[in-house]
Amino acid sequence: MIVIGLAIFYLPRVMGRRSSVPKSESTPRPRLPSLTGRMRLAILVTLLWIAAAAALLRPWEGGWLPFAWLGLGPAAVLWGACWVWLGYRKHRH
DSSP states (O other): OHHHHHHHHTHHHHHHHOOSSOTTTSOOOOOOOOOOHHHHHHHHHHHHHHHHHHHHHOGGGTOHHHHIIIIIHHHHHHHHHHHHHHHHHHHHO
């Protein structure tokens, strides 16, 4: 979970700072949309859900199947549904 958090918040900052070409000669890069408060809350709730499911179901002790169904499954289904919904919404506009 720490690696995922670092990838979400730290990597865009690091990748944005490094540039071997001077700013006057570089082509403008498209900006990534910033995370809204709701999106940040959704990410936090997802990470807390997975952490709570891991703490309760202890997949490292052999209970990986209930953890996959009750911990990772709902998170994957909800994020997948949001991804599809946002795709349809973007296509309509």
